Amino acid sequence: AGDLSKRFASDLRVRDGEKKKVAIVGGGLSGLACAKYLAEAGHEPIVLEARDVLGGKVSAWKDKDGDWIETGLHIFFGAYPNMMNLFAELDIEDRLQWKVHKMIFAMQELPGEFTSFDFIKGIPAPLNFGLAILLNQKMLTLPEKLQTAPPLLPMLIEGQDFIDKQDELSVQQFMRKYGMPERINEEVFISMAKALDFIDPDKLSMTVVLTAMNRFLNETDGLQMAFLDGNQPDRLCAPMVESITKNGGSVMTKQRLKEFVLNEDGSVKHLAMANGDIVEADEYISAMPVDVMKRMMPKKWGEIPHFAQLKELEGIPVINIHLWFDRKLKNVDHLCFSRSPLLSVYADMSTTCKEYYDEEKSMLELVFAPCSPIAGGKTNWIAKSNQEIVDATMLELERLFPLEIGPKSPDGVGARLLKHAVVKTPRSVYAAIPGRNKFRPSQETPIKNFTLAGDYTSQKFLGSMEGAVLAGKLAAEVVASRAKGKATQGLKPVQQSIINAIGPVSEP
Ligand code: FAD
Incomplete structure (x- = not known):
């Protein structure tokens, strides 16, 4: 992660005549990261964000009482090298509030109680992970633990190759195979x-679980979690903009892309914005979510296999709930896995996050x-409706x-619920x-002046x-390399099934 960052200020740094104006559509973390590294390489990135707030899925805003409403509860992991690197580069590492190295689960049979996997300080990975599981007596029996380990061993021995091959199986299919x-599922x-x-x-691909586990098994602090010390637009996006x-x-907000206008050869001529403006640049980057990119896709590009494969990707629905209570609940200063049918993780932000701290x-x-x-x-x-969602959540909390x-x-x-969002x-x-x-x-596409960013792209x-x-960083690398006439990493090959579905077309 650090090496790629350094390249933008060294071998990818522009010289006379190489500087590019780069229009980046989307001011989420990917678009902002992309702009940050391009600017460091000496280019002129312009981020165009549709909404009046930056951050996309990490965006947040204040309600009428001045309380922050967040799009999502966000956790940072030790195994996030590019993110950690970004915090260091922005000199804001002190904004990460690291929690004790453990995973906390609500006990299913003992409402109100918690159990945890504790990672002992000083013990390196993967021993600390194994020990954390072995030492927990409340979730799995010893025979269950011993039965779980062998199917996961190839992940350690064969590495990414084995992990990638499991993408055709769901977690449940992998477990059965x-x-x-069965109980490890629950x-x-x-x-x-x-x-x-x-x-x-x-529903979930086993590759996802194995990828996460592999990172956590290989890095001693990989599973250690941190909360940002406040709302993401101020505490993370603002230093990126700076x-x-x-x-x-x-970086501009309230700039919604309406259409990519193309040249005869299929490259981007300019951006037509919803407010009637036209944005011209040397290079164009989409850092919009995949579902929006599919909608915005010029018809001509839809016939190109690289873009046609986006049809296979679709965003998943999720809901983030805030509940303000009239008193302090018994809580832990950490993320909790609820293990409830309706809820995933939760945290008492009045304890875990400095900006939202409330003693009472x-x-x-x-x-x-x-949620679908x-x-x-x-x-x-x-x-x-929001009320139906909150009612169902409250019933679940009464049970937990x-x-x-x-x-x-x-x-x-x-505890009385004062308000919700x-x-x-x-x-x-x-x-x-x-x-x-x-x-x-x-990130690189067959279009000579168009690159993709966003969390869904290949990484x-x-x-x-x-x-x-x-x-975002990889998209910046494509543009910066091209500007210097350097070789890029190249296009990722497209599956034959996509090519067959489209039929013969000539790519620009
Ligand atoms: P986005 O954040 O979606 O940014 C895309 C941007 O494009 C948006 O700002 C959007 O407004 C803009 N845009 C769209 N259309 C246009 C247009 N026409 N013109 C101009 N701009 C446009 N990740 C973790 O690592 N840890 C977590 O704990 C975690 N928890 C999460 C919890 C929830 C509830 C959610 C929703 C997500 C969570 N995530 C978590 C995922 C993480 O937030 C995303 O992966 C990441 O923020 C995506 O960033 P992005 O820049 O790729 O996309």
């Missing part, structure tokens, strides 16, 4: 699948998943924490269902903040 105990994989991609394990503008780039009242931020049948759920929650919430608590009422993202990260990895396009992390930053 290799004889893993105990661990359901919460892991929901946390990683907001879907159930019968760095971009200091180095000659610019709790604010729970919860990820509601799966395509994600494995039974109900299409994304179509339900009967001593504090709801009629079973000592005073017969429990619900943020629905009908198309969030791409659904990592089996067989998708091969359709993730390289070794799935749809995540780390993936978004890395994809």
Whole structure:
């Protein structure tokens, strides 16, 4: 990660006549990262963001009381090299609030209680991971633990090759194929699948789980988690914007792309913006989500296999809920895996996050998943009203924490809900269902002045903040290399099935 960063200020740095004006559509983490590195290489990036707030899936805004509403509860991992590198480069590492190295799960049979995988300080990976699992007596029996290890060993021995090959299998199919105990699904994989991609394990590709595990097994602090110390637009996006503008780039909000206008040869002539403006540049980058990019795709490009493969990718719905209570709940200063059918992870932000700290009242931020049948759920929650979603969440919390919430608590009422906020993202990260990895396009495209960024593009992390930053960096590398006449990494080959479906076409 560090080596690629350094290249923008060294061998990819522009000399006379090489400087490019680069229009980047989308001001999420990927577009901002892309602009940051291009500006460091001496180019002139212009980020065009449709909304009045930056950050995309990490965007946040204040409600009428001045409380922050976030698009998503976001966790940073030690195994996020490009993200960690970015924090160091921006000199804002102190904004990451690292939590004790453990994973905390709500106990299914003992409401109100938690159990954890504890990573012992000083013990290197992968021993610390193995020990954390062995030492936990509450989730899996010893025979179950021993039965789980052998199917995962090839991941350590064969590495990425083995991991990539499992993309055609769902987590559940992998478990059955290799004889893993069924209970590990309920105990661990359901919460892991929901946390990683907001879907159930019968839908999630095994490659996703193995990729995450591999990182955590190889890096001693890989699974250590951090919360940002406040809202993402101020605490992370703003320093990125500062760095971009200091180095000659610019970032504009309320700039919605309406259409890519093409030249005869299929390259981009200019951007037609929704406000009627025309933006001309030497190079163009889409850092929009995959579902938007598909909608925006010029008809001519849809016949090119590289772009046709985007049809195979689709964003998954997810809901982020904020609940403000009238008192402080029994909580932990960490992320919790709820292991509930409706909820994924949650945290009491009044304890875990410096900016939201409140000594007297709790604010729970919860990820509601799966929330549609395509994600494995039974109900299409994304179509339900906010009140219905909050009611269902409260019932779930009464079940999980009967001593504090709801009629079973000592005073017969429990903590009172003061207010709530619900943020629905009908198309969030791409659904990592089996067989998708091969359709993730390289950042470089067959169009000579057009490059793709965004967490869904091909990079070794799935749809995540780390993936978004890395994809933005790789897109910047394509443009910066081209400007210097240097070889790029090349186009990722497209599956024959896509080429067959389109029929013969001549690529520009
Ligand atoms: P986006 O953030 O989607 O940015 C795309 C941008 O393009 C947006 O700002 C959008 O407004 C803009 N745009 C769209 N159309 C146009 C247009 N026509 N013109 C101009 N601009 C346009 N990741 C983690 O690593 N850890 C987590 O704990 C985590 N939790 C999450 C929880 C939730 C609820 C959600 C939704 C996501 C979570 N993620 C997490 C995933 C992470 O947020 C994303 O992977 C990442 O932020 C995606 O960044 P991006 O730049 O690729 O896309």
